[in-house]
Amino acid sequence: MTHKATKIVIITEKLIVEGVTKIIEEAGASGYTMVQAAGKGSRGVRSSGRPAVVDAFANVKVEVITATRDMAEQIADKVAARYFDNYSGITYLEEVEILRPHKF
């Protein structure tokens, strides 16, 4: 049997990853997963500060599985409020099904 849970995905600049994970931990999530990413968005112009020719993968994609939808929205709001005026980034939510609800 599976249980519904929410996944929140945050794609943003590597530079602020520490701040983002702090928000995630403070929200009480049980963990998170991070992947190196490259990308293009509306702020393609905002350069990362690392040499572009050697570090194209300067974005990160952070995923958090949260037990409640509330926690997911709270994380998304906080990250957007704190960072997305000055740093590039997007967030979105997805519904997922987990098998071992005690983990989250």
Place this chain on the structure above:
Amino acid sequence: MTHKATKIVIITEKLIVEGVTKIIEEAGASGYTMVQAAGKGSRGVRSSGRPAVVDAFANVKVEVITATRDMAEQIADKVAARYFDNYSGITYLEEVEILRPHKF
């Protein structure tokens, strides 16, 4: 409040990534995100041309959030039509919820 949007995922060979992102941009998407990937599929035999022993992560996984489902399908169809006879790759769609619809 959140809004429905579609995510299209394309997993294919690094070699054609430029062509794929061109299709995405021409379709009018507001951006895309790319991740290095390794994988195995039906065409495992088609080798990438880079030394396999040093470059195992020769696939890319490209994700695009599109405002309309139409745009997502259009991207998927174009990529498949143009490349998947000769290059390995798969595509699939997911429903996601976005918080700031003006971004997409």
Place this chain on the structure above:
Amino acid sequence: MTHKATKIVIITEKLIVEGVTKIIEEAGASGYTMVQAAGKGSRGVRSSGRPAVVDAFANVKVEVITATRDMAEQIADKVAARYFDNYSGITYLEEVEILRPHKF
């Protein structure tokens, strides 16, 4: 027209990736995709054995698109049963839509 399929995601230690992909292949999946990942979870303490300062991305995120939900659950159960007592890892399922069902 699109068809429903299931995506199973397994996030775990790189060390056991061979065992995990073997389970996936034995279950009859048509392929899988792997991405290097970093993460934090309940077992943050269990170290990977590779120098943490040089190999922070010591997790992998494995994704499998399966034609039937059954196959997905079977993979998830086997991986959890065989590994998750001793290695860190989580799994979850998502619904996706595929365009070319013969591929899976």
Place this chain on the structure above:
Amino acid sequence: MELLVDFLTRFVTQFQTPALAFLVGGMALAAFGSKLEIPDAIYKFAVFMLLMRIGINGGMEIREANLMEMLLPAVFSAVLGCGIVFLGRITLANLPGVKVEDGIATAGLFGAVSASTLAAAMVILEEEGVVYEAWVPALYPFMDIPALVLAIVLANIYLNRKKDGANTRVKIWPIITESLRGSALSALLLGLALGLLTRPDRVFEGFYDPLFRGLLSVLMLIMGMEAYTRLNELRKVAHWYVVYGVAAPLVHGLMAFGLGYIAHLVTGFSPGGVILLAVLAGSSSDISGPPTLRAAIPTANPSSYIGSSTSIGTPVAIAVGIPLYIALGQAVFGF
């Protein structure tokens, strides 16, 4: 007149020295759309090696140096780092079309130091046979830290005032710590400590020193590609950045040459040292400056400061600045 001729000859010959040749080569490759990639790991390691080389050597020499001799150049370095930022604050940051915090951040980057520009000058001076006190490259942090810290403080003062007119105090110590923790200064200081406190002579002579020149050529290639690639970011910001990017390195270098000359008169600072001080001041930070500023002045647009520094400031500092200061040194000191 003779100075000019000498400078021009040197300027042209300069393009044949490997440092500059690799820089120009990198630009040409990028312009041509080449797919050549130098892996990120190699870039990071080359930077580490350069800074360790500079640090260890500096440390070994400081061990034997008369510390008093270092004092005046160190003070001048800090004065220059701060002076450059103040200068940018009252010029660039007030120009039409330039956002104040963008201008301050840019001045901070130009006040800070580029390890690769410094390394290029060291190699060229060696080839020219111009000597200098080996601790001179160790002046790096004395100029780099004050410049970055001051820029961050000035930007915060400005932004606070704009926001609420209030007079919130900016905490300086965390900015300094943050800056010391960056990868560039960490490596340099580690090298300094190792050179000062231990006996790394053999590993220095067998590894860090012989690879210096070669890894520098690789870095120059990367910087050339980078300079070209970032050019289009500049198109999105005010033209004043281009003017500043061309003029600032030379103005800063000449200011430093002047102060260095005073140190020469007062404490016998070597001609080579004066030239290197000018190079330090004329260079703009390429490795740890940008992320530090990006994190500490988030509202500043990085396209403005990174574009003007990487695409214009650095090429000018290397291609025009270095031969200029050498020609000037020759004219002034007659070596």
Place this chain on the structure above:
Amino acid sequence: MELLVDFLTRFVTQFQTPALAFLVGGMALAAFGSKLEIPDAIYKFAVFMLLMRIGINGGMEIREANLMEMLLPAVFSAVLGCGIVFLGRITLANLPGVKVEDGIATAGLFGAVSASTLAAAMVILEEEGVVYEAWVPALYPFMDIPALVLAIVLANIYLNRKKDGANTRVKIWPIITESLRGSALSALLLGLALGLLTRPDRVFEGFYDPLFRGLLSVLMLIMGMEAYTRLNELRKVAHWYVVYGVAAPLVHGLMAFGLGYIAHLVTGFSPGGVILLAVLAGSSSDISGPPTLRAAIPTANPSSYIGSSTSIGTPVAIAVGIPLYIALGQAVFGF
């Protein structure tokens, strides 16, 4: 008879030379299932270093060379590059079980050049004390580009004709540009330009040259592992690829030896040069050839051409080809 004995002795000794020993070592590791990994970044950097070393040295020598001397070998190189592709077109590509475009792509890869095979031969010749004009390795692009371009053109002509009988023209210039932009030719040409136009002597002697031999050993190890790993791809394609992979390098090498000998008679092309020309022709591209072909002839199955080149062609070109041409050179020129 003596030639054969000489070749056999040389062939056996050859396995003790580092180049071949590392190649065989890599195969053995892969066969044994070793988990040893050489990181991708190191591989890319080693290839870059090798090509820069070859390019810079070539450039420095061309500066002093009599350009007329280079003319005939350069023309012969282009003739060989094209000749090899035509030969493959009328033999391999017409064999039963071989798809025409697969055969053409394979011939293109064998007509193009492998930097590591060339480097291995240079090291072995140096150890044998056989000298050659230093510009010989710079013949690389004269053979590589025509071969790749011709293969792409022939494949497109064939495919167009098959599709609609029409006579759509294939554009050649974009293919050449694309090929020059590849990482291998970019690095080689950059090195050539730097060697020709600037004074990179010190960085060459202190960095690119001394690391050459060592990084080559690392590359040979990788190529050995790769050759073994790709063997199973060959199992999925026609047996003719195995036959071609064994015979073609030697046939091409001997063709080149013959043309080189003519150049020796006509313009005094050195014996070492003749041998290297044979090595160039006998080698098959391993770095930039495969992705170029994959992008330009997408319908060709890469398992066929990469398998036959990496797993068979390259080991044969190194292990059999190089000692064969040296023995032949000794017999013919009596050095």
Place this chain on the structure above:
Amino acid sequence: MELLVDFLTRFVTQFQTPALAFLVGGMALAAFGSKLEIPDAIYKFAVFMLLMRIGINGGMEIREANLMEMLLPAVFSAVLGCGIVFLGRITLANLPGVKVEDGIATAGLFGAVSASTLAAAMVILEEEGVVYEAWVPALYPFMDIPALVLAIVLANIYLNRKKDGANTRVKIWPIITESLRGSALSALLLGLALGLLTRPDRVFEGFYDPLFRGLLSVLMLIMGMEAYTRLNELRKVAHWYVVYGVAAPLVHGLMAFGLGYIAHLVTGFSPGGVILLAVLAGSSSDISGPPTLRAAIPTANPSSYIGSSTSIGTPVAIAVGIPLYIALGQAVFGF
């Protein structure tokens, strides 16, 4: 008494030798929160280079060595590898708060060998002018494999008995193969084979040997950062691991010194060889040991064994062990 003074002097001077200085420097950087990163690719390549250097040199020397001379030290190495594991099984693994399989895994790691500790000792001995048979480093696998295999076997026996009282047999051969396939032993054995069977002298002298010392300094830096970073893992396990981490390296080293001394008396094993044997025994595996144990004894908690080895065992083995054995050697052999 004199021995103690000598050891203390040496201990203090030791901190000035590059190997230790970089280790301490790495710890300091990590403690300070530095953002310096040495890329994973560089780490992997440095380890590869070190093991190839040790292997090739060992192989070249074994070629000329009297194999009989090696026999006794090789047997002693295996005896030590097993002895250390048995010792840990009956001490550490039975202490309160220590899970039996955790204790066994830890003993396995301390019985196995660290290539970087070995390399550091080689560099220090060279600086001290202490000579040894060049095949001594090639004793590595004779100690490493038996230790890891025995630990895995003992843990499995224990776990099987606990589970069902049954007497399931543990298969030894797959464990040995798995261990030989690991990246560290693969590289070492490849180097040995190349040194033994081929003529890699030039590539050894021009590449693997000169880079040895420098890459070792980089590895020491990484190990220092790692030691500090892992310290907090230790807080989560029993205090006994700390005691074991401090005492075990020295006890094992002294046991090996004793056996080495017997070999000295019996077959004339050199004083330097005796010291290196002590270093091998005193070191604990940092590269391939941990993943091997993690895969083969999955229920053992890696925080316990990796923490005690990386954060305590290795620093003690290098900073205290190496000078101790040298002082002891001086006292005993009077060189």
